[in-house]
Each structure stands twice: as structure tokens, then as C-alpha cells.
Amino acid sequence: MKGWLEWFKTHLHWFVFLALEATSLVMLFRFNIFHHSVWATQTNAVVAKVLEWESDMHSYLQLKEANEQLVDENLVLMHNNQILRDELAALKHDTSYVETLMLEHLADVKMIPARVISNSVRMKDNIITLDKGTLDGVREEMGVVSGTGVVGIVYQCSPHYSLVLPILNSHSSISCRLRGTDFFGSLTWKGGSTLDAYLNGIPLHARFRVGDVVETSGHSSVFPEGIFVGKVSEVLSSADGTSYELKVRLSVDIATLRNVNVIENPEKAELDTLRANIVRTEAL
């Protein structure tokens, strides 16, 4: 008995080691399976506050750059606005129906502006933290866009902060289509460059060119249809050879992201209920 106790004393550090290692590994793998470890991540209030101060400091230093970018964006927008207004004017003499239709479409979509307070691009499962949470109306499964295109999907919220699963995460999959066609597939990321993602599942009889625009399909109800994602930069064939795999150059540089909008789609709840009903009917 005494010898056994001695042995236990001299080997105590083995048990401490195993306990700590087990704790770490449970945290590591549990986080990927469930999304409830709020305290262990940047949604933790103290951690988020520190990161917010830091982000404030950074954005102050980058004001000049941000300003230039805004001016550029403004020019482009003014130009686009003019083109659209001309087109609208051309259409309007037929019918004022187009205008009402467009306004209706936009009225459905509510945007919640948010700021990125932490971002990573180094991992295979990158996460973005935003400074808006449930109290600001952000909910899980909402889409996130920036001024130039799609960023990702909200997957965890605390009252003041939320975590976003960006395109640059191996678990992200966003339903996209080629603009002007109805061919759609899912957009995934395979690591490596933060500007390239892959669109899978485009059938072999689809006709398109390198440089064609990839946009959201609206099938998933997270994003309304027609939001810019990127452009086709290379055409490859999928591993099993039954469809195309398109390399897509993303329009958003997620590595330098600051300001984003969370999209609230009021039709989502309705759509989800419908889909749940279908599943239930099939199960019967």
C-alpha cells in the first residue's frame, strides 16, 4: 500500500498531464461539433471587449485608407446609379410596374450594419467576430455581406457579439448560381489562397465562360438571390468527372474586412416552416 502511494506521488505529473490534455482535446473537438462553447471563444464578454478596443485603435490608424476606398466606391456607385436610372427611365414609359416590383424586392431585406472586431484567415476553419448580437437583431443563420459581395453566415450569437462562418471555412457551403442561367452549385473553400473558392456541381452541359459572374441562388433562404460572389477564373472538372468544378475569384477580400451588413430575410421563417412540413409529410 505504501509503495503504491509512493509510486502515485512520483507519477502525479502524468495524471495532471493527461487531465489537461484531455480537457484541451475535448474543447478542440467539441467546438467543431456543437456550437455552445460561448465562454471559450471571442463571444466571451471580456475577450470581446479587449478585441474591440484593439480594433478601434486599428480602424483609427486606417482611416485614411478607408476614406480613399469610400471615395472610390462612391464614384462607382454614382456611375452605376446613373446607368440604372437611365435604364429605369427607358423602361418606365412602358410600365411603372417595374419600379414597384423592385422596391418590393428591396423592402423585404433588412440590413444590420456591423463591424468586424476579429478576423482570421490563417486556419482551415476561420471565424469572424462581429460587434452586433441578438440585442441588435442578429440571429443565427443570417447572411453577412460587405459592400462588394458575400462574406458568410452567422452561426453563433451572444447578446452583443456574434460569430460568422465566412466562405474561408471548411464547413461553409453557400448555394450559388451563374448569373443569367439557372445552373447552380455549392461554393466551398479548400484552404490556400484567401481569394479563391470552388463552385461544385455545375452540370457538364452548362454553357458559360471564364469571367462569368457567380451570384447567390436564393435557394438556401439565407441570402436573397442575385448577390455578387465573384467571377469564374478557371474551369476544372470534378473528382468523379460528372460535373464541372469552377475556381471562383471572390469579390470580397476577407483578409482586410472591416464593415459588413447582416441580412435579415423575413421570408426565411416562412420558407423554413414550409420545408419542415415537407420533411414531416415525407416521413409519414
Added chain:
Amino acid sequence: MIIENIKRLWQLILLLALQVLLMNHIHIMGYGSPLVYVALLLYFPVNSNRIVTLLWSFALGALVDMFSNTPGLSAAAMTFVAFLQPNWLKMWTPKDSLEDMTPNYRTMGVWNHLRYLTVILLFHHVAYFLLESFSFYNLPDLGMAAGISFGLSWASVVVLEILRYGR
């Protein structure tokens, strides 16, 4: 004992701040960032309590994880290296040194200390990147990230050591 712990806490806060506020923002070619917090393991003297070493390392790893959204990753790698660290330190400690020698290149000699530092960083990075990419099939990218990150960490830790003890 208390003074020792206060010193350790101070080192932990400094390394955490350095990692989270500075190093996490350095991405060379979109790949590696330096993981400088590993330096904490270099500060434990010979014959220090192994359990204490394990607990400090786990704590720092877990804190870095909180700030980097990687729960468990750094903590697992740090604990792993903290478990092996005393063996390497014993191996390269000169025979005639003090009972509680603090390892640096004055007490150990430049060559021994560099070997000690390199092995600690190497094991940490291998553990870290293998755990991070548990299901990653993109092997060249993984090697690239680990390699770049290791190089950057190595340089930062050597600079830190020089700052601590002078040339």
C-alpha cells in the same frame, strides 16, 4: 515562491499581449503567424515542479485560444510540450551548474540553449499544426504554414531572449 509566481504571471500577461495584439496580425503570404507564447516554457528553471509547469503552460495556451477562436488548440500543444520540456532541459544542462539554474545562453552556453529552444518550438509547431488540420488533405499547404510559422516564431523567440539578457 510567491515572488516566483508573480514573475510568472507577469511573463504570461506580456507574452499573451504580444501574441494577441501583435503576432496574430502577422500573416506572411496568407499562411503562417509567429506563435511567440511558447517562449514561456523557456523560462522555467531546472528542477522546477513539473505540475506547476504543466498548469502554467495550459493556462497560457487556453488564454491564447480564447483570443484567437481556437479553443483547445494551443492549450493541447502547450501542455504536450510542457510535459516533455524538463527532459530536454536536463539533457542539455551543463554538469557543474546550479541546482535551480534558469536556462539562458549564459548559463547553458549558446549552442546548448539554441538546441533547447529549437526543439521546444519544433515540437510545439508540429503538435499545433497536426491538431489544427486533423482532417486536412492539403498536405503541401500544411507544411508551408507550419514551416513559415516555425521560422517566424524561432526568430521572434531568439530576439526576445536577446532582449532579456543582452548580447
